[in-house]
Amino acid sequence: MTVRIYVPKDACAIACGADEVVEAIQAAALARKQPVEIIRTGSRGMLWLEPLVEVATPEGRIAYGPVEEGDVAGLFDTGFLAGGAHALRIGRPEEHPFMAKQTRLTFARCGIVDPTSYTDYVAHGGYKGLERALALGPVGIIEEVKKSGLRGRGGAGFPTAIKWKTVADARDDRKYIVCNADEGDSGTFADRMIMEGDPFELIEGMTIAGIAVGATKGYVYTRSEYPHAIAAMEKAIEVARQHGMLGINIAGSTHSFDMEVRMGAGAYVCGEETALLDSLEGGRGTVRAKPPLPAHKGLFQKPTVINNVLSLTAVPHILADGGEFYANFGMGRSRGTMPIQIAGNVKHGGLFETAFGITLGELINDIGGGTASGRPVKAAQVGGPLGAYVPTWQFDLPFDYEAFAAKDALIGHGGIVVFDESADMVKMARFAMEFCSVESCGKCTPCRIGSTRGVEVIDRIVAGERREKNLEVLKDLCQTMKLGSLCALGGFTPYPVLSALTHFPEEFGDTPRRLEAAE
Numbered sequence: 404m405t406v407r408i409y410v411p412k413d414a415c416a417i418a419c420g421a422d423e424v425v426e427a428i429q430a431a432a433l434a435r436k437q438p439v440e441i442i443r444t445g446s447r448g449m450l451w452l453e454p455l456v457e458v459a460t461p462e463g464r465i466a467y468g469p470v471e472e473g474d475v476a477g478l479f480d481t482g483f484l485a486g487g488a489h490a491l492r493i494g495r496p497e498e499h500p501f502m503a504k505q506t507r508l509t510f511a512r513c514g515i516v517d518p519t520s521y522t523d524y525v526a527h528g529g530y531k532g533l534e535r536a537l538a539l540g541p542v543g544i545i546e547e548v549k550k551s552g553l554r555g556r557g558g559a560g561f562p563t564a565i566k567w568k569t570v571a572d573a574r575d576d577r578k579y580i581v582c583n584a585d586e587g588d589s590g591t592f593a594d595r596m597i598m599e600g601d602p603f604e605l606i607e608g609m610t611i612a613g614i615a616v617g618a619t620k621g622y623v624y625t626r627s628e629y630p631h632a633i634a635a636m637e638k639a640i641e642v643a644r645q646h647g648m649l650g651i652n653i654a655g656s657t658h659s660f661d662m663e664v665r666m667g668a669g670a671y672v673c674g675e676e677t678a679l680l681d682s683l684e685g686g687r688g689t690v691r692a693k694p695p696l697p698a699h700k701g702l703f704q705k706p707t708v709i710n711n712v713l714s715l716t717a718v719p720h721i722l723a724d725g726g727e728f729y730a731n732f733g734m735g736r737s738r739g740t741m742p743i744q745i746a747g748n749v750k751h752g753g754l755f756e757t758a759f760g761i762t763l764g765e766l767i768n769d770i771g772g773g774t775a776s777g778r779p780v781k782a783a784q785v786g787g788p789l790g791a792y793v794p795t796w797q798f799d800l801p802f803d804y805e806a807f808a809a810k811d812a813l814i815g816h817g818g819i820v821v822f823d824e825s826a827d828m829v830k831m832a833r834f835a836m837e838f839c840s841v842e843s844c845g846k847c848t849p850c851r852i853g854s855t856r857g858v859e860v861i862d863r864i865v866a867g868e869r870r871e872k873n874l875e876v877l878k879d880l881c882q883t884m885k886l887g888s889l890c891a892l893g894g895f896t897p898y899p900v901l902s903a904l905t906h907f908p909e910e911f912g913d914t915p916r917r918l919e920a921a922e
């Protein structure tokens with residue numbers, strides 16, 4: 404009897420040797436005359452267990468991980484095809500504590516389905532949202548998204564329904580849906596995982612957005628570092644077209660919508676929505692002054708919805724289950740679930756989708772298992788390179804936009820990078836300024852010049868040169884960057900700098916020293 408084996412085709416799993424494991428399984432099966440069918444899936448998100456190999460048994464899928472090429476013969480010997488005992492046996496993946504504690508809506512199918520199988524997608528609840536969207540029509544769709552309380556998952560947390568309504572109300576011959584899949588924040592990988600593991604979900608979300616606002620064309624803007632995501636998206640787009648779910652008269656309706664993937668060269672600033680539009684139009688990514696808003700004059704000067712992958716992939720669930728169902732999760736004005744990415748120096752890194760309200764301490768210590776190095780945790784940078792360093796004494800902070808803002812911190816795209824006690828916070832502060840100087844688009848002075856001056860001032864402080872005076876200059880410079888920058892690259896760089904200074908002032912101490920560049 405043919406046994407089904409599931410192995411992720413996710414970039415992380417491939418980097419950990421998934422392709423070699425597949426070859427070893429095929430060779431071992433052939434040698435033993437045991438027919439197997441290998442299905443390549445996305446990742447479940449338990450990244451420390453990759454490559455995670457799952458076998459279909461009468462008791463459900465049984466997982467083994469992390470599997471190396473050299474483990475395969477031993478797995479066959481101990482009867483893993485029947486779910487047999489082995490040192491790498493994890494058991495049923497959905498019962499693993501890391502999975503069992505999650506509320507998976509956006510990631511419900513990721514790691515389970517064959518990402519480019521339309522049949523699999525539909526069998527696991529796919530296109531139910533679109534079906535309801537077609538029945539509701541544009542006004543009804545926006546009303547449902549409004550009820551859900553969905554806020555943009557790309558960083559700013561702007562209410563999605565307001566953005567969609569603005570584009571829906573704009574009168575023009577052409578409108579666009581642009582998906583921001585640039586994913587430049589450090590420690591983030593959720594967009595990539597969804598594009599590789601459940602690309603139809605993004606296609607469905609963008610199609611619903613198109614119907615809601617009257618747009619007929621969509622673009623996914625992502626980076627050249629994501630070749631597996633690009634391949635999976637392009638394949639899924641082709642399959643969706645073949646099934647009449649993209650193109651003219653989607654699903655037999657009067658609506659038309661088509662989309663394509665565009666690749667940027669991987670500049671951090673090209674994740675900023677207006678720089679992204681410049682890049683998408685073929686120019687150099689430079690931030691545009693607002694107004695006009697992209698919702699009025701966006702791509703090619705036409706009304707444009709720009710949303711992050713996670714905002715758009717929440718939409719099919721909101722439509723399928725209703726806005727109220729989605730809004731039941733979360734706290735305060737942060738409604739629904741957030742796919743949180745736990746990374747850095749952490750034992751159990753990965754993708755953890757949960758309702759807003761969970762604390763940082765729970766995420767890092769209980770779920771993440773503390774540091775990978777075994778040393779005590781010192782701080783975590785949340786929200787990418789522009790996010791604050793949150794010290795352990797603030798780990799009771801709940802994951803909530805407003806609670807984070809009250810502590811001069813930000814949730815951003817939900818990335819957490821953990822540091823142990825060996826982290827040098829002065830280096831981290833210097834790195835924030837240096838990163839800004841390298842990635843600045845150069846349009847405004849506080850960011851372009853300020854970040855370079857920031858690096859110099861920090862160097863003077865640690866060299867013990869007029870320390871008190873230079874600390875004042877650094878704070879003053881941060882204030883100028885916060886207030887005078889055109890976009891959040893210059894405007895938020897002060898947050899990691901000032902958080903390091905506020906929480907770890909002793910490290911900016913009196914003993915002069917020379918800094919080596921941060922790793």
Ligand SMILES: Cc1cc2nc3c(=O)[nH]c(=O)nc-3n(C[C@H](O)[C@H](O)[C@H](O)COP(=O)(O)O)c2cc1C
Pocket residue numbers: 554555556557558559560561583584585586587588671672673674675676677709710711712714715890891892
């Ligand atoms: C420097 C900079 C980089 C950004 N990078 C990203 C990114 O990689 N992905 C993203 O979705 N949003 C990014 N943003 C936020 C976008 O400008 C924009 O707010 C977002 O795409 C809107 O989508 P949302 O409402 O669904 O969050 C960035 C912003 C700045 C200032």
Ligand code: SF4
Pocket residue numbers: 672690842843844845846847848850851888889890891892893894
């Ligand atoms: S803050 Fe920096 S990245 Fe943003 S517009 Fe100004 S120079 Fe460009």
